[in-house]
Amino acid sequence: MSNEVKFTASVVNYYTEDDVLVMxxxxxxxxxxxxxxISRFDDGEIDDSIGIQTHLSEMETSNAIEKVILNRTNFxxxxxxxxxxxxxxxxxxxxFSNDNIDYVRLKNHLSDIFFGSSVSIN
Known part of the structure; x- marks a missing residue:
């Protein structure tokens, strides 16, 4: 399957709820x-503890992320x-549709979510 999905975002939120890191x-x-x-709940294998859900999926899928690439205009x-x-x-x-996205905070939060996992962050 080769299906690239694109969208423009104006909002990035981060929070921790019941020891779950969420972005x-x-x-x-x-x-x-x-x-x-993207969320991380440490319960067993690290990669299995990281999940992704989008507007295209009905539920979160764990251990699905191969790589993330972040720069000041794209994720x-x-x-x-x-x-x-x-x-x-x-x-x-x-x-990202505006300059209000806190790039440093986003990068730090991604580092926390993927710390110790096999996911490549570039």
Whole structure:
């Protein structure tokens, strides 16, 4: 499956709830049509503790992220082969619509989520 999904985001949220690290990126702060949520709940194998859900999937899929690429204008997530059908994408490309995205905070939060995992961060 080669299915690249693209959307523009204006909002990035981070929080920790019940020891779960969560990062959400979307095109609206209250009712996003396009979004991406990455979370980590340490319970067993690290890669299995990291999940992704998007506006294209009905539920979170764990151990699905191969690589993330972050720069000041884009956030790209490559999905592992074999998990693409569950996520409904092979690659997700998010373009940030404004300069209000705190790049340093986003980078730090991604480092926390993927610390010790096999996911490549570039």
């Amino acid at each position: 959400g990126i979307g095109d609206d702060p209250t009712e996003p049509e396009n979004y991406l949520i 790209i997530v490559d999905i592992k082969a074999g998990k693409e059908e569950k996520v409904n994408a092979s690659r997700i490309v998010v373009t």
